[in-house]
Amino acid sequence: MFLVQIDEEKCEGCGECVEACPASILELVDGKATVTDATECLGCETCVTVCTTGAVTLQEM
Template identity: 80%
Template sequence: MFVVTRDEEKCEGCGECVEACPAGILELVDGKVRITDETACLGCETCVTVCPTGAITIQEV
């Protein structure tokens, strides 16, 4: 299982990760990314790759 998290201070709300996530677990709320279901992450790291500020991390648990 994978858990995705974001660093609120680093997130600029560009939405790149939201568009790239194949699991559809990310959304923009008030200019910041919100994770709708941390445990539904597929672990593909697409969001990590496209995030220009390094705000997204994925950990395997």
């Protein structure tokens, strides 16, 4: 499985990752991207690619 993490310090709340995630597991909460169901992450790295602030990291567990 994959561990996707959002660095709240770096996230600007643009919502790009939320829109782009094919598994729809990212959501904006209080202006920050959050992971709603990490177990459904496909490990596609789309969120990492679209984030311009480098707030998203992905690790294979």
